Amino acid sequence: MDYFLSDIQREIRDLTRKITQEKVVPVRAELDEKEEFPTEILRVLAEVGLFGVYLPEEYGGLGGGVMELCLVTEELSRACSGVAVSYAASALGSYPILLFGNEEQKKRFLPEISSGARLAAFGLTEPNAGSDAGGMQTTAEYNGSEYVLNGTKQWITNGGEAEIYTIIALTDKSKGARGASAFIVEKGMPGFSFGKKEKKLGIRASATRELIFQDCRIPKENLLGKQGMGFLVAMRTVDKSRPGIGAQAVGIAQGALDEAIAYARQRVQFGQAIISFQAIQHLLADMATQLEAARALVYSVARYVDSGAKDISKEASMAKLFASDVAMKVCVDAVQILGGYGYMRDYPVEKMMRDAKITQIYEGTNQIQRNIIALQLIKESAGVHSR
Numbered sequence: 001m002d003y004f005l006s007d008i009q010r011e012i013r014d015l016t017r018k019i020t021q022e023k024v025v026p027v028r029a030e031l032d033e034k035e036e037f038p039t040e041i042l043r044v045l046a047e048v049g050l051f052g053v054y055l056p057e058e059y060g061g062l063g064g065g066v067m068e069l070c071l072v073t074e075e076l077s078r079a080c081s082g083v084a085v086s087y088a089a090s091a092l093g094s095y096p097i098l099l100f101g102n103e104e105q106k107k108r109f110l111p112e113i114s115s116g117a118r119l120a121a122f123g124l125t126e127p128n129a130g131s132d133a134g135g136m137q138t139t140a141e142y143n144g145s146e147y148v149l150n151g152t153k154q155w156i157t158n159g160g161e162a163e164i165y166t167i168i169a170l171t172d173k174s175k176g177a178r179g180a181s182a183f184i185v186e187k188g189m190p191g192f193s194f195g196k197k198e199k200k201l202g203i204r205a206s207a208t209r210e211l212i213f214q215d216c217r218i219p220k221e222n223l224l225g226k227q228g229m230g231f232l233v234a235m236r237t238v239d240k241s242r243p244g245i246g247a248q249a250v251g252i253a254q255g256a257l258d259e260a261i262a263y264a265r266q267r268v269q270f271g272q273a274i275i276s277f278q279a280i281q282h283l284l285a286d287m288a289t290q291l292e293a294a295r296a297l298v299y300s301v302a303r304y305v306d307s308g309a310k311d312i313s314k315e316a317s318m319a320k321l322f323a324s325d326v327a328m329k330v331c332v333d334a335v336q337i338l339g340g341y342g343y344m345r346d347y348p349v350e351k352m353m354r355d356a357k358i359t360q361i362y363e364g365t366n367q368i369q370r371n372i373i374a375l376q377l378i379k380e381s382a383g384v385h386s387r
């Protein structure tokens, strides 16, 4: 289907596709097996300027938006979602600065993120605060000249690998989520260390670590926005990045569909290629239809977000929810089409199935996405019915 991409968007997609074929496909199984961070691949993506596709030109970017970021993420995910999320999590970490940073903060940090010279990461989740992010316990106490951070952030993508971290912490414990603030913390600051690298079901090329703050002093200039705005920073950030999770899911599903078709064409049983069985054809038809619907929704939402629309939570959640559920289903069906071979590591579909699962969990589980969508529907209907 033609989504009428601009010339530059086509170039971005085709360049990513080429790099993915040449650099990611040959090593994805090994990266997964060894749980190895894809440093060399990220270096190549940086070299050709792909880290800055969504950032304004004045900060060294290409001047695109969420749509361009989605195109890169989708293409990388088609081969390896562990690589894709290592790339995309840097954008996630940069959004609080892009959306809420002052000019000085933007000029200082965004060009380095845009060039890929320094990776970013975003730290909201804690051991006791996942879906209920407002229940966070990490504190940032102001002592007149600096903030002192104490606490632990859990399961942070790019943790340990990134150099720039945007962190949400409580500046006023008594106010709960309303007492949260956002900060920029740099790797190497005294009192900032990392926990062990997590061992995961999927996206195993990506690094997931704890961030540990023990009397970590950061200059007051590293506060993002105003004190007390931290929860808003977090919510606006995930609104922007959730279509990207949708794109990740679309890429995984496309990769799995490609593998299933190729396999079904060459696998012979009962004297014929299994693609000649109607049962297989119907599975493929459903997979392709669901995938195209997911892609259409993700692209529409990405464009809607880039239009500057203000209220984007519902649509961002819909893109993430729908595409991730489709990816999970498409991958399970792809494994089924490959039969026993699908269950073996010799073929990439078992990895894709493992990778797909996380898209239903992170940046808010799909139950939470449904809550967000329903809440917005109720709000909108109240407006209609009170007229």
Ligand SMILES: Cc1cc2nc3c(=O)[nH]c(=O)nc-3n(C[C@H](O)[C@H](O)[C@H](O)COP(=O)(O)OP(=O)(O)OC[C@H]3O[C@@H](n4cnc5c(N)ncnc54)[C@H](O)[C@@H]3O)c2cc1C
Residues within 6 Å of the ligand: 089, 121, 122, 123, 124, 125, 129, 130, 131, 132, 154, 155, 156, 157, 158, 200, 208, 358, 361, 362, 363, 364, 365, 366, 367, 368, 371
């Ligand atoms: C690999 C990985 C990478 C991650 N990367 C990052 C990152 O870079 N930065 C970051 O800040 N976080 C990150 N996370 C955290 C992720 O966003 C959280 O795991 C997610 O938000 C869910 O929180 P939880 O795991 O604590 O689940 P919980 O909140 O404990 O939820 C457990 C179950 O209860 C359900 N549930 C909870 N509340 C409700 C409710 N109100 N209604 C209905 N159902 C509910 C959930 O849907 C889920 O099924 C990452 C997680 C993983 C696994």
